[in-house]
Amino acid sequence: MIIAQISDTHIALDTPDADQRIRDLALTIADINALDPAPDAIVHTGDIVHNGRQDEYAQAVAILAKARAPVYVLGGNKDNRANLHEAFSACGYLAPDSDFIDYAVENYPVRLIAVDTLSSASNKGDFCLERVRRLIDLIDAETTKPIAVFTHHPPFEVAVGPDRLHFETPEMMSRLRRALQHSGRVVAVFSGHVHRAAAGHVGSIPATVMPCIATTLRKGEYPAQMKKRPVYHVHRFDPVWGFVTETRIVGTAPAAAATGDSILPRREAALHQPDER
Numbered sequence: 662m663i664i665a666q667i668s669d670t671h672i673a674l675d676t677p678d679a680d681q682r683i684r685d686l687a688l689t690i691a692d693i694n695a696l697d698p699a700p701d702a703i704v705h706t707g708d709i710v711h712n713g714r715q716d717e718y719a720q721a722v723a724i725l726a727k728a729r730a731p732v733y734v735l736g737g738n739k740d741n742r743a744n745l746h747e748a749f750s751a752c753g754y755l756a757p758d759s760d761f762i763d764y765a766v767e768n769y770p771v772r773l774i775a776v777d778t779l780s781s782a783s784n785k786g787d788f789c790l791e792r793v794r795r796l797i798d799l800i801d802a803e804t805t806k807p808i809a810v811f812t813h814h815p816p817f818e819v820a821v822g823p824d825r826l827h828f829e830t831p832e833m834m835s836r837l838r839r840a841l842q843h844s845g846r847v848v849a850v851f852s853g854h855v856h857r858a859a860a861g862h863v864g865s866i867p868a869t870v871m872p873c874i875a876t877t878l879r880k881g882e883y884p885a886q887m888k889k890r891p892v893y894h895v896h897r898f899d900p901v902w903g904f905v906t907e908t909r910i911v912g913t914a915p916a917a918a919a920t921g922d923s924i925l926p927r928r929e930a931a932l933h934q935p936d937e938r
């Protein structure tokens with residue numbers, strides 16, 4: 662079981678770096694398509710677009726449609742639940758009548774569970790009692806397989822950066838942590854939101870945060886030659902060893918562009934801009 666995780670693409674159409682954000686996602690999908698062996702699934706852990714707009718989702722959907730593996734998406738604080746639902750409803754895994762973007766994917770050796778941590782009040786995470794019940798119901802719907810859980814906001818304090826806690830209150834994060842540990846079958850938690858790599862734990866469950874795909878929004882120090890190269894994670898599951906996570910740096914433009922030549926339905930020139938390194 663191989664999962665490619667992408668996150669925080671923040672697709673926008675009218676920011677100065679809009680073309681770069683589109684290019685970052687397109688090149689990342691091209692890089693994932695070239696992985697050998699190929700991933701079984703791609704999970705986007707939220708902040709797909711920057712302003713929750715329908716036209717931004719249309720752009721994101723057009724690029725994600727080029728992925729060879731099935732794509733599963735979560736909502737981030739910059740996403741709009743209704744517009745996200747509408748944009749991805751044809752994929753079949755989002756319940757049309759749900760107030761939350763949470764679901765389980767059952768057709769792999771590892772169950773994938775997507776958690777909704779969006780708050781209507783702030784950019785930080787929320788996890789209300791209703792979502793506790795929904796998560797436990799999703800976890801308990803099957804009792805034999807290991808589970809990988811995906812969240813936008815990380816369920817552990819990230820000590821690097823200006824803000825350690827990415828939930829509105831410590832209690833909200835504690836609720837999520839308790840729910841994740843209740844079955845003993847969750848073997849990994851994969852998150853986004855922080856825009857920099859981090860690793861922690863939820864009890865004994867390993868938990869990681871991946872950097873953002875949008876290179877212009879990435880936090881942390883990177884060498885100059887990596888400034889325009891997106892970074893994503895590949896999680897490989899072994900029944901004995903659990904998940905091993907590889908950090909992938911998206912290839913240089915010529916190789917990736919060759920694979921992703923027809924990825925962009927418009928703004929195509931973004932793929933062929935001269936490298937400004």
Ligand SMILES: [Fe+2]
Pocket residue numbers: 707708737738739813853854855
């Ligand atoms: Fe976020």
